[in-house]
Amino acid sequence: MPRRLPPTKEQSALLPPFPTLAPARIHVPATAEEFAAARAALRGVRVLGFDTESRPLFTAGAHDAGPDLVQLATPHDAWLLQLRQPDALQLAREVLADARIAKVGFGLDNDLRSLPARLGTDPAGLQDLDRVFARHGFGRNTGVRAAVALVLGQQLSKSKKTSTSNWSMRTLTPGQVRYAAADAHAPAVLWQALPAWEAAQPPLPPARAPRPPRAA
Template sequence: MPRRLPPSKEQSALLPPFPTLAPQHIHIPATPEDFAAARAALLAAPVLGFDTESRPLFTAGAHDAGPDLVQLATPHGAWLLQLHRREALELAREVLADARILKVGFGLDNDRRSLPARLGVEPAGLQDLDRVFARHGFGRNTGVRAAVALVLGQCLAKSKKMSTSNWSARTLSPGQVRYAATDAHAPVLVHQALPAWEAAQPPPAPRPGRPRPLRIST
C-alpha cells in the first residue's frame, strides 16, 4: 500500500475543536474515599484510554525514573494518578497489570520499557493505536492529534509548553490537568470510533508473492 499522509497541524486546525472533559469529570484522587471511587470506576471499565507524563530531563545522561503521572480515562471521565502518592502507585499497578482491561494509547513503546521498573509489574492489555494506523498505510507514528483528525474529524490542540512542564509538581496547574486528561480521553474516543472508520478504509494492497524459482526440465 502506498504511504498515506495524516492531516498536518494546519489541516487539523480547520476542523471543529475536540471537546475536552469538563473539570468536574477530571479526578485527581487524594483521599481514601477518592481512591475507592477511582478504583471502582477503573476496574469496571472494559477499555481505558491511557497515557503517562514525566518531568522533563534537560541534562544529558540524567537518570529517568519513569513517569510521574498515569492518566486513565473512560469516554465520560478521566483519572490522573500522581505516583508520588502511595495509593496512586498501588492503583496504577493494579489497573495496568489487569489483562481483562484493554488500555489504549499512542506511542506506548517507552511506557512498556519504563513502567515495569516504576510500578514493579509488567503492564498487560496495552494496545498502541499507532499500530492500527500503520496497517492502513499511515506509518508507525501517527499520534493522537492526527488520529483525532482522521477518525473523529476534530482538531486536538497540543501545547508543547504543557508537554514539557513539571509533571512531578505536587499541585498540577489547570492547564496541566486539562492536557493530561485529554491525552487519555482522546485515545478511548478514537478507539470507540475505530470500527466504523476502518470499515470505510480501502483494503490493504496484497503483498507481492515470492517469485518461484524457474525449473528447467532435462
Template sequence: MVRRKAPTKDESALLPPFAALPDQAIHVPSSDAEFEQAREALIQASVLGFDTESKPLFQVGAKDTGPHVVQFATVDAAWLLQTHHAAAQAITREILGNPRILKVGFGLDNDRHQLQGRLQVEMQNVLDLDRVFKRHGFGASTGVRAAIAMVLGQSLRKSKKVTTSNWANPRLSDSQRRYAANDAHAAAMVHAHLPAWEALQPPVQAQRPPRPPRPAVDAGNSISERRM
C-alpha cells in the first residue's frame, strides 16, 4: 500500500477554523443534580467522542494520578467529568463499560491504560479513529488535527500552554474547558462525517503476500546435469 501523507500543521492552519461548541453547550457538572443530568444525556447517546486530560509530570519518577478529566461529546454538546468527584468516576465507568454506546477518539491506548489503572474499568465498544485512517494508507497516528483538516476541511488549533496546564485543578479555566471539549467534540464530528469522506477515497489496496522463497539449487546435481 502506498503511504499517504496527512496535512501538516502549517497546511491545516490555512483552512477555516474548526466550528467549536458554544460555551453554553460545554457542561462541567459539580452538583448531584448536574451529574444526574449529565448521566441521563450520556446514557441516551449512541456515539460519543471521547478523550482524557491529565496533569503533566515534570519530575522524573513522579506518580501519575491521571486522568483528571474525562471528556464525552456528541455533535451538539460536551461533558467534562473531573475525576476527583466520585460521581464523575461512576458515570465514566458506566459509559465506558456500556457495550451499546460507541466511544470514538484518537490514540486511545494510553487513555485505556490510565483508566484501567485508576478506575478499574474495561472499555467496551471503542473505536480508535487513528486505525480508520491507517486503513486508508495514512500513518499509525494521524491525530485529531489532521483528521479535522481532511474530513471537515477545517483547522483545529491546540494551545501547547493549555495542553501542559494543571488539569487537576478543582476549577477548570475557560481555556481548559474549551480545549477539553474540542478534543471530544472533534472526534464526534470526524466520526459523523466519516462515511461521506470514505466514499471519496481511493480503493484500499490489499498488501501483496510475500513471495515464497525459491527452492535451493543442489550444486552437485546442477553440475552433473550439465555434463549429461
C-alpha cells in the first residue's frame, strides 16, 4: 500500500474545533472521597482513553523517574491522577494493571518502558491507536492531533509550551488541566468512531505469503 499522509497542522487548523470537556467533567481527585468516586467510575468501564505526562528533563543523562501524571477518560469525563499522591499511584496501578479494561492512546511504547518501574507492576490492556492508522498506510506515528482530523474532521489544538511544562507541580494550572484531559479524552472519543472510519477506508492489501526457505 502506498504511504498515505495525514492532515498537516496547517490543514487541521482549518477544521472546526474538537469539543473539549467542560471543567466540571475533569476530575483531579485529592480527598479520600474523590478517590473512591474515581475508583468506582474507572473500574466500571471497559475502555478508557489514556495518556501520561512527565516533567521535562533538560540535562543530558538525567534520571527519568517515569510519568508524574496519568490521564484516563471516557467520552464524557476525564480523571487526572497526580502520582506524587499515594492514593493516585494506587488507583493508577489498579486500573493500568487490569487487563479487562482497554486503555487506548497514542505513542505508548515509552509508557510500556517507564510505567512498570513507576507503578511497581506491568500495565495490561494498552492499545496503541497509532497501529490502527499504520494498518491503513499512514505510518507508525500518526498521533492524536492528526487522528482527530482524519476521523472526526476536527482540530485538536496542542500547546508546545504546555506539553513541556512542569507536570510534577502540586497544583496544575488550568492550561495543564485542559491539555492533559484532552490527550486522554480524544482517544476515548476516537475509539467510538474508529469502526465506521475503518469500514470506509480502501481495502487492506493481502498479507504477503512467507518466503520459502532457501535450499542449503
